[in-house]
């Protein structure tokens with residue numbers, strides 16, 4: 281009997297035909313969103329139609345990966361074993377510079393930002409390798 285403790289596996293994204301381009305770009309270190317071919321609206325999360333004009337046509341376009349924190353909260357309770365290992369951790373809503381908003385966590389191994397007010401802080405994306413061919417866009421505070 282193997283009594284060694286097994287670390288929980290980090291959750292994997294559910295990749296669909298709709299989200300595959302997003303994850304394929306992330307694996308190469310690019311943050312992309314859909315741009316409507318009718319009205320140029322940038323949308324996230326991925327969807328089958330434009331949330332502004334309902335046009336179905338879109339193309340994937342890269343973003344700078346920079347933005348600002350709109351809202352910040354700190355989780356002190358882990359609802360899954362994998363997250364209990366990293367308590368406490370920050371969850372933020374980001375305003376990306378090009379317009380879309382995105383939820384993320386803040387990469388903070390030294391716990392510099394747990395007790396700080398992050399609202400308005402500048403952030404940049406980085407890509408956390410999760411598995412072969414899969415990287416998760418995450419953010420860190422800059423400046």
Ligand SMILES: [Zn+2]
Pocket residue numbers: 316317318319320321330331332333334335
């Ligand atoms: Zn549109």
